Amino acid sequence: MARPHVSESIVQLRRWVTAAAALVVVCLGARLVTFGFVHYTGVRQTVLRSGEVDGTLRVVDGAGKAAPAAVAKRAGLRGGAVQGGAVNETGVEVNRVQSAGDLRLAWVTRMSGAAGIVGACGLALCTLLGAVVAGGASVQGVERATKSAVWAWLVMFLCLPWETWGSLFPVPGAFAPYEVMTGWDQNVEIGLAGSLGLHMRYVMLPLALLVGTLLVAWWFHTGVERGVILTTMSEMDEAIEREMANIRKRGVTGGAAGTGRAITALNRTIADGSPTVAPITLDVPASLMRGDGDGRRPI
Known part of the structure; x- marks a missing residue:
């Protein structure tokens, strides 16, 4: 509990x-x-593309030798931007940043x-x-x-x-x-x-x-x-509905064990320290009892 x-x-x-x-x-x-x-x-x-360079592109080869791009293309000098085997005379620069x-x-x-x-x-x-x-x-x-x-x-x-x-x-x-x-x-x-x-x-x-x-x-x-102790009526109703669904699924052949399990949802709402219900006693008047005390009803 x-x-x-x-x-x-x-x-x-x-x-x-x-x-x-x-x-x-x-x-x-x-x-x-x-x-x-x-x-x-x-x-x-992102790709950054620069614009075309104004003026003639000069390709440097060796120690300080400079030539225009057209001359370098005819002479076969190394350097410069090569595209498809040809020297690129526009000087386009592509960067990825x-x-x-x-x-x-x-x-x-x-x-x-x-x-x-x-x-x-x-x-x-x-x-x-x-x-x-x-x-x-x-x-x-x-x-x-x-x-x-x-x-x-x-x-x-x-x-x-x-x-x-x-x-x-x-x-x-x-x-x-x-x-x-x-x-x-x-x-x-x-x-x-x-x-x-x-x-x-x-x-x-x-x-x-x-x-x-x-x-x-x-x-x-x-x-x-x-x-967890249930504290709201909605939680209690949900717990009772689940237990009733289990009872309908199992049937009523569970005996005392089934009965004890069926009331589990209700027992969860009560703490260990809760008071118990006192048994009910009935006082029978002495006038209804026979003198011999055998407890039989008078004729």
């Missing part, structure tokens, strides 16, 4: 678990979105990474405390709370960027810095790394952790549900 102080503790921990899980889910979603922009779009870089979108993506990645690490650590601590409280109070369903705590610590371990903190744990965390993400993406573009590993780390791992976080929150809520 639920106890008031245990119920209040579980309610508080359940709220914190919900908030931490929501924070982790949002941050993982933000990490997926930023990776999509980094890998599948060119928003990180970081855009403002790259700065925004870096800011979103850093903020989501910091918030996600805090949320993952908070989720692991709150689920562990919830499992300890539920186990100490012998709450029915504590095995689910324990499962949620174990998986929450695994989620936290995979979220932390271990490889950026040292070479002791070469584990690619889901909230790795932005520079690591862009560096790996550039290695894939130039062929130094495979695309499969990139997608496993920045797509499959965040998706798996997102689903795992939702499961942790669900396991914790269902595991500590029996330790």
Whole structure:
């Protein structure tokens, strides 16, 4: 049976678990979105094109020898801008630089990474405390709370960027810095790394952790549900409806065990220290009793 102080503790921990899980889910979603922009779009870089150079382009070859572009083309001198085997006489310059979108993506990645690490650590601590409280109070369903705590610590371990903190744990965390993400993406573009590993780390791992976080929150809520005292009529009605649905599903062949389970929803609303109902006694007048005291009714 639920106890008031245990119920209040579980309610508080359940709220914190919900908030931490929501924070982790949002941050993982933000990490997926930023990776999509980094890998599948060119928003990180912009191309700067200069105008045509006025005057004749002079190509320098050797120690201080200078010649006009037309002369250099006939003489076959090296240097100058070559396009298709011909010297470019216009002198067009093309540069790729970081855009403002790259700065925004870096800011979103850093903020989501910091918030996600805090949320993952908070989720692991709150689920562990919830499992300890539920186990100490012998709450029915504590095995689910324990499962949620174990998986929450695994989620936290995979979220932390271990490889950026040292070479002791070469584990690619889901909230790795932005520079690591862009560096790996550039290695894939130039062929130094495979695309499969990139997608496993920045797509499959965040998706798996997102689903795992939702499961942790669900396991914790269902595991500590029996330790919460119902305080509103809507909660009581919902609990009674669930019990009645279970009774209709099982039938009425449960005997005393089925009867005891059917009234569980009502018993949860009563604390251990609540007063019990005194038995009703009936005083029989002495005039209705026979003198011999055998308790039989008079004729």
